[in-house]
């Protein structure tokens with residue numbers, strides 16, 4: 001695709017387009033997207049693989065709009081769920097204007113990164129006759145978590161990443177410390193083709209409130225449950241029931257586990273987990289719904305949902 005950049009343009013140019021945000025689990029994708037968009041959208045948690053959908057964050061500036069396509073991380077599918085997640089990645093990668101490849105500053109480049117690179121090459125690049133990769137879309141390296149390194153270490157890291165692949169740009173950032181986030185935004189904007197604003201100013205995400213709430217509940221549970229079964233949980237908003245008296249609506253939420261034995265763990269002694277999760281989410285859910293609602297959480301068993309196609313379908317995967 002040729003880009004119509006006007007280097008000597010007098011009139012301000014408006015740019016818009018899509019950026020695929022890729023990187024191995026836990027590299028800081030959600031945190032960076034939130035920093036770029038300015039409000040929490042995807043859940044950021046200290047546990048890997050919490051981002052399950054191609055959630056989009058929309059970064060709107062007077063001169064540009066960049067739609068960020070988050071991905072669940074390109075990982076080797078082990079289960080049917082993993083496979084579906086990869087299909088989501090496929091769909092979100094197919095129609096983008098640039099790729100932001102996130103690499104953590106505090107870890108060495110590993111097999112996960114190499115797998116992502118080779119996957120991106122097969123989708124977006126070809127080799128010329130000298131064996132050099134020619135990219136159809138700009139491939140931008142975003143080096144995350146630079147607060148973990150000293151200046152000297154960072155220089156070495158950037159050299160290592162420069163040697164790893166032929167990136168069109170390499171931008172270091174610490175989303176956590178808000179260091180260089182504007183620079184990342186600018187690099188992404190510069191990589192967009194000219195185009196009109198695609199979404200209204202105040203739209204931050206394309207997700208339905210129901211999906212956002214399900215993600216919030218899952219995120220809260222991942223924090224709540226230490227290392228116990230976080231990946232066996234699926235969350236779905238079952239219904240939103242209006243109050244016949246005109247009071248608060250009730251949002252009915254199903255929390256699905258794979259086995260009966262997991263139910264009491266999720267509920268907790270004296271329902272402590274349910275109570276804490278509810279309390280933690282009240283404000284965020286009200287904000288997402290745009291009004292005050294009542295939350296109703298129900299823990300249910302969907303036997304082996306991660307491997308059963310029918311269950312996956314029901315749970316929205």
Ligand SMILES: Nc1nc2c(ncn2[C@@H]2O[C@H](COP(=O)(O)OP(=O)(O)OP(=O)(O)O)[C@@H](O)[C@H]2O)c(=O)[nH]1
Nearest residue numbers: 026027028029030031044045048049050051175176
């Ligand atoms: N020190 C430091 N930690 C960060 C930074 N950005 C994110 N983290 C931490 O890294 C962990 C993972 O961050 P996420 O944003 O959830 O990562 P992710 O890539 O979206 O994770 P998945 O959803 O598993 O793919 C969290 O504990 C974050 O607090 C950063 O700039 N500096």
